Amino acid sequence: MITQEKALYNIVIIGNPNTGKSTLFNRLTGVRQRTGNYPGVTVEKKSGEFSFEGTSFNVTDVPGTYSLAASSSDERIAVDALTGHIPGLARPDCVICVADATNLVRNLFLFSQIADISIPTILVLNMMDAAGDQGLKIDTALLSERLGGIPVIPVVARKGTGIDDLKKSIKGICSHPVIPAQIVWPDCVNIASDVVAKQIAQHSLPALSPSELRRVVFDSGSSILDRAGFPPAEKQKCLDNARASLVHAGYNPLATEALIRYEHLNALTRDAIIHPEEPVAQKSESIDRLLTHRVWGLLIFIGMMYLVFQSIYSWAGPLMDVIDAGTGWVSAQVAPFLDQTPALQSLVTNGIIGGVGSVLIFLPQILILFFFISLLEDTGYMARAAFLMDKLFSWCGLNGRCFVPLLSSYACAIPGILSTRTIEDPKARLTTILIAPLMSCSARLPVYVLLIGAFVEPVYGPTWAALTLFAMHFIGILIALPLAFLLNKFVLKTPPQPFVLELPPYRLPRMMDVILRMWERGKEFLIRAGTIIFAFAIILWALLYFPRPENVAQTQRTTFVEEYAASENISPAEVTLKLSDDTDLQARLEAHLASAYIEQSYLGRFGKFVQPVFAPAGFDWKITVGVLASFPAREVIIATLGIIYNLGDDINEESQDLRYTMSNEVWKSGPHKGEPVFNIPVALSIMVFFALCMQCGATIAVMARESNWKWAAAAFCFNTALAWVCAVAVYQIGMAIGLS
């Protein structure tokens, strides 16, 4: 091959799953990496760069794959990346094939397929430390010779050993390309390729390369012929004719490639890989027996999940308080400067600063959650979790890999939906995305705490309160799985998909990798969800602020003064005097005004207008406004209720004032006039509504991005309808059976 010296080379890293490819990628690129998408698919594309001795290298990490016979979109990406079929990604100058040294022959299968494509390749043997522990000896020089002189570099990516040698090799291969040695194919394979070549020529289509022809012959589902323009009607006949020579030679046509390649690989590695006399018992294997045990494995798993979630709540809590306080502090600093322009002041403090705060407050949970997920994934434990949970999911068309995204959605659906990328099967992935919002996310918790604390616990005691809390969390998954079943059966009409998952050996993760991944997810959340949450916060602010007719302030102030005078048995003039220096009274007046403003606002008016729709669920107009205000973001309801009930906007779900006020709210008109607004059925129906409704603009946006707008809109409408039906049912049944 021609020697070429360039300033910039393109590298692609490929390998079997679980070979430490990501760690190697991180070692090469460090923080100079970014995650994106391959065009047209939601497959993650990791790219980065590094420099070595004056030359720059663009590195792209393709999804792990066992074979270039692409059966999933992940695997197709790998093939396309190597052959330069991905728009925007140049055909690589060099391919780095990463192999697990502890299972080298099987890892070389992919390598041997890549060799067929004739690109300069480097074989990296990763996990050499584990190989050493197992007593394996690998003669890299011999391997290199047998592979046609390409570099074979032993590394331990986790520790960083061998990376400099690798960089040197990369530079060397790019400037002096060497392609791997090819397999000598038996005649029957060459005859089969010729048959296909002739057929292509007969249809006057551009010729395919020898390796493409072989892929057509070997793969049961190759898209190469379709892409070349071969008439689909004649495809099967062409393939059958071609494969006839394989059958004639005694091969099962679809098993031919595996048989021939492994025969070749076994010969190639003879004497180059030396196994120990006595197999060294691996600690990893006995741990595995325990962790996948039907009883112990399950118990340990439940314990592990409990620990993770407990940690998230206990670590995130204080951090969220800090962010809350910080937002409040910033608001307080900025507010005085804008005293002259109340609208702008409100926009900046409540809208903008409040909006930013409402995004940042999610960040601790998301980071901690993804820290644990990345940690557990890198140790290999997550695969065991998928293994243990698979049966729970297989009946409804999902698989064990759906477990982590759904579990994550219990903290927040946004990272949950983002982590569905690990689900290979596209229909299972779509279904998981659609049901993720039903998992009771942490933004719903304040609503439960408020309502259960105010109405369930005083009457039924702490045990029932805890049970109700549990029930609210459970409702989601109780509905989600049958929903998934119905979706798969009637809407997506998915045929049953196979599910094979490799359970990698247990390994100590590299902290830097875990932190990088955690940070990547956090960044993704801030950018994707953050902008939407912020936008909605502003819109909501506007709907709750405007219009602000001047006369409202006057009339309400008069009303307040008169009411207070009457209750304290003093004259209105004395009240007005008191107001000038009693800050407590001033605060109460402010709260009263705030409540009146909400009633006047666009959202307030809309809430009153729409209230009849929610009447069957027992909601009055104030609850309706609270619910409507929560559509973009659930947690808003507490503050909104606080304002509507004249308590100002500094309320949280623990507030005794709020609970007291709510308990004493009474219907002022309508069929329930004089009765308390809040009773157990109403509390339950509000909670059920929140449990099932997709009140999160950011989730809708992320859902739309990971699937499309049609699905997101459909999910939103369906969930809202479902929430309404269930809330009404709960209220009506509750009232009928006479729950107080």
Added chain:
Amino acid sequence: MKTLNQLATGQIAQITHIDATNQTAQRLMAMGVLPGSTVEIVQVAPLGDPMNISIAGRRLSLRKADAQCIQIK
């Protein structure tokens, strides 16, 4: 004709035949599962499915339905 899904925890067997038309079988063959390979059932998941099998130098989670394409002795 015994198939892989019929094995119990702890049992070891040898693969005699693989139904190559099956999608799972093709993925497994690429991973090095071939006639003559040894397979051991390490554990079976709590609800009876899937199986944790040791095969071709790896541990795999394989559903019993997908394991039917592999004949063993």
